[in-house]
Amino acid sequence: MGKFKILIVEDxxxxxxxxxxxxxxxxYEVIGRAANYEExxxxxxxxxxxxxxxxxxxxxxxxxxxxxxxxxxKYNLPIIYLTAxxxxxxxxxxxxxxxxxxxxxxFQEEQVVTFLEMAIHKYTVENKLRESEEKFKAAVGSISxxxxxxxxxFTVSYLNKAAEAISGQSLTEVEGKPLVDVFKFSDxxxxxxxxxxxxxxxxxxxxxxxxSLYLTQPNGKKVPxxxxxxxxxxxxxxxxxxxxxxxxxxxxxxxxxSMEKQLEKTKLAAIIEGQEMERARISRxxxxxxxxxxxxxxxxxxxxxxxxxxxxxIKDLQNLIGEAILETGRISENLLxxxxxxxxxxxxxxxxxxxxxxxxxxxxESTEVKHDRIGINKKINLYRITQEAISNAAxxxxxxNLNIQLRSSAKSVILTIEDDGVGxxxxxxxxxxxxxxxxxxxIEDRVNIMDGVFEIDSKNKLGTVLIIEVPYxxxxxxx
Numbered sequence: 001m002g003k004f005k006i007l008i009v010e011d012x013x014x015x016x017x018x019x020x021x022x023x024x025x026x027x028y029e030v031i032g033r034a035a036n037y038e039e040x041x042x043x044x045x046x047x048x049x050x051x052x053x054x055x056x057x058x059x060x061x062x063x064x065x066x067x068x069x070x071x072x073x074k075y076n077l078p079i080i081y082l083t084a085x086x087x088x089x090x091x092x093x094x095x096x097x098x099x100x101x102x103x104x105x106x107f108q109e110e111q112v113v114t115f116l117e118m119a120i121h122k123y124t125v126e127n128k129l130r131e132s133e134e135k136f137k138a139a140v141g142s143i144s145x146x147x148x149x150x151x152x153x154f155t156v157s158y159l160n161k162a163a164e165a166i167s168g169q170s171l172t173e174v175e176g177k178p179l180v181d182v183f184k185f186s187d188x189x190x191x192x193x194x195x196x197x198x199x200x201x202x203x204x205x206x207x208x209x210x211x212s213l214y215l216t217q218p219n220g221k222k223v224p225x226x227x228x229x230x231x232x233x234x235x236x237x238x239x240x241x242x243x244x245x246x247x248x249x250x251x252x253x254x255x256x257x258s259m260e261k262q263l264e265k266t267k268l269a270a271i272i273e274g275q276e277m278e279r280a281r282i283s284r285x286x287x288x289x290x291x292x293x294x295x296x297x298x299x300x301x302x303x304x305x306x307x308x309x310x311x312x313x314i315k316d317l318q319n320l321i322g323e324a325i326l327e328t329g330r331i332s333e334n335l336l337x338x339x340x341x342x343x344x345x346x347x348x349x350x351x352x353x354x355x356x357x358x359x360x361x362x363x364x365e366s367t368e369v370k371h372d373r374i375g376i377n378k379k380i381n382l383y384r385i386t387q388e389a390i391s392n393a394a395x396x397x398x399x400x401n402l403n404i405q406l407r408s409s410a411k412s413v414i415l416t417i418e419d420d421g422v423g424x425x426x427x428x429x430x431x432x433x434x435x436x437x438x439x440x441x442x443i444e445d446r447v448n449i450m451d452g453v454f455e456i457d458s459k460n461k462l463g464t465v466l467i468i469e470v471p472y473x474x475x476x477x478x479x
Contacts, residue, residue, distance in 0.1 A: 003027060003028060003029040004028050004029065004050050004051065004120055005028075005029045005030075005031045005047070005048075005049045005050045005051075006023050006028050006029065006030050006031065006049060006050070006051055006052070006053060006116075007030075007031055007032055007034065007040065007043060007044065007049035007051070007052040007053070007077075008020060008023075008030060008032070008033045008034070008052075008053050009033075009034045009035075009036075009039075009040045009052060009053065009054045009055055009058060009064060009067060010033065010034075010035070010053070010055040010058070010082060011035040011036065011055060011057075011058045011059045012055070013035075015055075015082075015105070016033045016035075017033075019053060019082075019112065020033060022109050022112050022113065023112075023116070025109075026113045026116070028116070031043065031047045031049050032046075032047075032049075035058065035059055036058055036059045036060035036062075036067075037058070037060050037061070037062040037066070037067040037070070038060065040052075040067055040071065041070070041071075041074075044071065044074070044075055044077075048075050049075075049077060050077075050078075050120075050123075051077065051078050051079075051080065051100075051116070051119060051120065051123070052068070052071055052077050052078075052079050052080070053080050053082055053103070054067065054068050054071075054079050054080065054081050054082060055081075055082045055083070056081055056082070056083040056090060056094065057083070057084075064081065064082075064083075065090075065093050065094055065097060068081075068094075068097045068099070069097055072097060072098075078099075078100045078119060078120075078122075078123040079097060079099045079100060080099060080100050080101045080102070080103060080115055080116070080119050081094055081099050081101070081102045081103070082103050082105060082107075083102060083103075083104065083105065084104065084105040084106075100118075100119035100122055100123060101115045101118065101119050103115050143160065143162065144162055144248075145162060145227075145246050145247065145248055146159075146160065146162040146163035146165075146166050146167075146225070146245075146246065146247050146248065146249070147159070147160040147162070147163055147244065147245070147246050148160075148163050148179075148183075148244070148245040148246075149242060149243075149244050149245075150179050150242055150243045150244075150245070151241075151242050152239075152240055152241050152242055154178055154179055154180070154243075155176050155177060155178055155179070156174045156175060156176070156177055156178075156179055156182060156183075157175060157176070157242075158171065158175075159171045159174065162249075165249075166215060166223055166225065166247075166249050167183065167215060167217060167223075168217030168218055168219060168221070169182065169217075169218060179197070180196075180197060183197070183215065184215070184216040185197050185213050185214065185215060185216075186213065186214035186215075186216060186222060187213070187214070188211075188212035188213055188214060188224065188226075191214065191222070193216075194213075210226070210228045210229075210230065210247075211226050211227070211228075212224060212225070212226040212250065213225050213226070213228075213247075215247075223249055223251065224249070224250050224251055224254055225247040225248065225249060225250060226247065226248060226250040226253075227247065227248045227250065228245065228246055228247035228248070229244075229245070229246045229247075230243060230244075230245055231243065231244040231245075231246075339351060340376065340379050340380055340383060341376070344369075344371035344374070344379075345369070345371065345374055345378075345379045345382055345383070345406065345413075346366040346369060346371065346406055348379065348383055349364055349366070349382075349383065349386055349404055349406060350364045350366070352364075352383065352386060352387065352390070353404055357390060357394050358394060359394075359400060360390070360393060360394045360399055360400065360401070360402060361400065361401050361402070362390060362401075362402045362403075362404065363401070363402070363403050363404065364403075364404045364405075364406075365403070365404070365405045365406070366405070366406040366407070367406070367407045367408060368408060369406055369407065369408045369413055370408055370413070370472055373413075373472035373473050374413060374472065374473065375473045377450075378413075378450055378470060378473065381446045381447075381449065381450055381470075382413075382415055382468075382470070384446060385415065385417075385443050385446050385447070385468060386404060386415070386417065388439050388442055388443050389402075389417040389419075389439075389443065389466055390402060391439065392439045392440070393419040393421055393464075396421075396439070397419055397421025397422055397423070397463075397464060398421050398422055399419035399420050399421030399422075399463070400420055400421075401419065401420050402417065402418070402419040402420075403416075403417070403418050403419075404416070404417050405417075405418075409469075411471055411472060412452075412469050412470055412471045412472060413469075413470055413472060414467065414468070414469045414470075415466075415467075415468040415469075415470070416465065416466070416467050416468075417465070417466045417468075418463065418464070418465045418466075419463050419464055420463045421463055421464060422460065422461060423458045423459045423460050423461055423462050423463050423464050424458050424460065424464070425458075425460065426456055426457070426458050429456075440456065443466065443468075447468050447470070450470045450471075451470075451471060452468055452469055452470035452471065453467075453468070453469045453470075454466070454467070454468055455467040455468075455469075
C-alpha cells in the first residue's frame with residue numbers, strides 16, 4: 001500500500017503550509033491544500049484523498065462542516081476537524097458528521113501525527129468491518145434457505161431475500177417488531193395457530209431442528225415450511241443474545257411426495273388390474289375354448305355308447321381330443337411361450353416380429369448377443385416388453401412401422417424398439433399413468449426388476465424410441 005493521501009482544507013495559509021510540512025515529514029502524501037469548499041471539491045475530482053483535515057471556519061458560502069458533509073456523501077472520506085472553537089452548538093453540528101477526531105488550535109506536531117494515526121487505524125478497522133458485513137449480507141441474502149434473526153428481546157432484526165419471499169413481508173416492514181406479532185405459525189397436522197412459538201421451539205440448546213410448520217402470510221395464505229433449524233446465540237456468560245431461524249418452503253416437496261404416493265398407488269392398482277385381466281382372459285379361454293371342447297367330448301362319449309355308428313363316433317372323439325390338446329397348448333403358450341425355453345431371445349423376438357399385427361409392419365435385427373448370459377427370467381421379461389411395445393404402437397400410436405433391434409455391449413444386452421407413430425410429450429408420462437395408461441409403466445417395472453436402464457424419447461408426430469439396457473447374468477446359463 002502506498003502513502004496515505006491527505007487533503008488539507010484550511011483558509012489560513014501559514015497554518016496550511018505548516019500542516020503540510022508536518023504530514024510530509026511523517027511520510028504522508030498531501031494531494032492538495034484548499035481554502036474553501038470549491039477548491040476542496042476541485043482537488044477531490046482530480047485525485048480522491050484517503051482523509052481530510054478540515055478547518056471548521058473557512059471562507060466561502062459553506063463552512064467546514066457543510067464541506068465535510070459533501071465530501072462524506074460524495075467520496076466517503078473520514079474527517080478530522082481543525083478548530084479553535086469550543087462552543088456547544090458548533091461541536092453538536094460537527095458531531096453529526098461522525099468525525100474521527102478534533103485537533104484544537106494551536107496544535108503541536110506530535111498531536112497532529114497522533115490524531116492522524118489513530119484516525120487512520122480506526123478508519124481501516126471500520127472499513128474492513130464494513131466490507132465483511134457487506135460480504136456476509138450478500139452471502140446470506142443469496143442463499144436459498146430462508147434466514148431470520150431475532151434479537152435478545154425477541155424482535156426481528158434481519159430477513160434475507162428467501163425469508164422475505166416466503167413470509168410475504170420485507171425487512172423494512174418487520175424490523176424492530178416482536179416476532180410473534182409479524183410471523184404467524186400454525187401446526188402442520190391440525191392447521192391451528194401456535195400462540196407461543198418460543199414454547200413450541202423450546203429454545204434451550206445452541207441448535208435444534210424442526211420439520212414442518214405453516215407460516216401464514218399477511219394475505220392469509222399458509223405456506224408450508226420445514227427442514228428448519230433454530231440456533232440460539234449466547235455470549236461468553238451464557239446469556240441469550242439472539243436466535244437465528246432457518247427454514248425452506250417445502251410446497252414443491254410436498255407436491256412431489258403426494259404425486260409419488262399417488263403414482264405408487266396407481267402402479268399397484270395397475271399390477272392388480274393386469275393380474276385380474278390376465279386371470280379373466282385365461283378363464284375366458286378355458287371356458288370358451290377348452291371348456292366347450294370338453295363338453296363336446298362328453299356328448300360324443302354318450303353318443304358312442306348309445307349310437308350305432310361307433311367308427312364315426314371314435315373319429316369325432318379323436319378330432320375333439322386333438323382340438324383340446326391344441327387349445328391346452330395354445331393357453332400354455334400364452335402363459336409361457338415354450339420357445340423361450342428352447343430357443344435364444346433373438347430367435348424368439350424374430351418369431352414375434354413375424355406375426356400379424358393388422359396394419360403394423362414389424363421388423364427385427366440382431367447383432368452378436370451373448371445368449372448364454374441371458375437367463376430364462378430375463379428372456380421372459382425382454383419378450384413381454386417387446387410384446388407390450390408392439391401392442392402400444394398398434395393400439396395407441398397408430399404406427400405403420402416398428403423396428404426391433406437387439407445388440408450387445410461389453411456387460412449388457414440392449415433392446416431398442418422404434419415406431420413411426422403419433423408420439424407424445426414424455427414429460428406427461430406420470431399423468432398418463434394416473435389416467436390409466438399402464439403400458440410404459442409395465443415396461444419400466446420389468447426393466448427395474450432386471451436392474452436395467454430404461455430410456456424413452458418421443459415427440460408429437462415423430463414417433464417413439466424405447467431403449468432398454470439390461471446387464472448380462474453374472475453366471476453362464478446352465479443348459
